[in-house]
Amino acid sequence: MNKPENKFIKKAIKLSVENVKKGKGGPFGAVIVKDNNVIAKATNIVTSTNDPTAHAEIIAIRKASKKLKNFNLKGCEIYASCEPCPMCLAAIYWAGIKKIHYAASKEDAEDNGFNDKFIYNEFAKPLSEKKIQMHQLFRDKALMAFKEWQSKEGKIMY
C-alpha cells in the first residue's frame, strides 16, 4: 500500500539529492504537510546563501509560516530527509509541529562529516565541559525586559 507519508518522505529525499547536484548546500531536504497537502518544501542552502541557519527544516518552517500567516504550525507534520539537528528540532518544537518523519539518522549525517551528533552531545554536557564558553553577567538588569513584558498589554505569546 502506498501511504501518503511514503510520498512525502520520498519528496524530501528527492529534494536532498537534487540539492547536491545543483550545488546549493548540504544533502538535506524537507517538506511540511498539512491535511495531506504540501505547504512548503526546502533544501539546505547554508553555503550558497552564507547563512549558517539555512537548514532545510528551518527554511521550510519559515516558508510554511509565511504561507499560513501564522507563527504556529499546529496541525502540520514535517518530513525530513535526515533526522533534524538540534537547531531544527528545537525550531520544530517552537513551531508547534507534533510529528517528524525522517529517513537518514544523525549518525548517518555524522558519518558524512556533519556536526549534528557532536552538537547533540554538547547539549548533554554540563556547562563547564561544553566546547563553547558561556559567561553570565548583568542578570538583574536583564530582568527589566521581563518586567516590561509582564506589564505589557495586548502582548502575543508564542
Place this chain on the structure above:
Amino acid sequence: MNKPENKFIKKAIKLSVENVKKGKGGPFGAVIVKDNNVIAKATNIVTSTNDPTAHAEIIAIRKASKKLKNFNLKGCEIYASCEPCPMCLAAIYWAGIKKIHYAASKEDAEDNGFNDKFIYNEFAKPLSEKKIQMHQLFRDKALMAFKEWQSKEGKIMY
C-alpha cells in the same frame, strides 16, 4: 572598570526592553561582536513577522553572516539578553561562535512563560518519552543523497 563586554551586554538588554515597548515580539535582544565592533544586532520578531525561528540570536547570526559574506562567524562573540534557547544555542555552534555572553537565564525565561527550559528537558529524554513523535522511514533511500554528496567535486563543507 568598564569592560567592553559590559557595554555589549547592556546593548543587548536595551534592545530587549525596547522590543517589548515596540511590540515587535518577545523580550529578547542579541548583539554579535567581532574585534570589539558590533557586527549585527537584532531582537525577537517571532510574532510581528509570523516566523517561529525569528529569535534575536538567529536574526543576529543571519545578519552577521550576510555582512561578513561568510556562513562561518569565526572570531565573533554573541551577547544575548537571555541564555539562548536550544535552537539558538545550536545555531551558535553551527555559526562557529565560541563564546556566549548572556544575562537572564533559561529559568527566568521559563518563569515568564517561554518554553526554553521545556525544550531543553525534551532534548534530554529518550525518543519514546519525547512529547514530539519521531518516525523513521526509508533510511536506505536517503543514503543516496550522502553518496551523491561524497562523490560531489568542489563541495563546500560547513
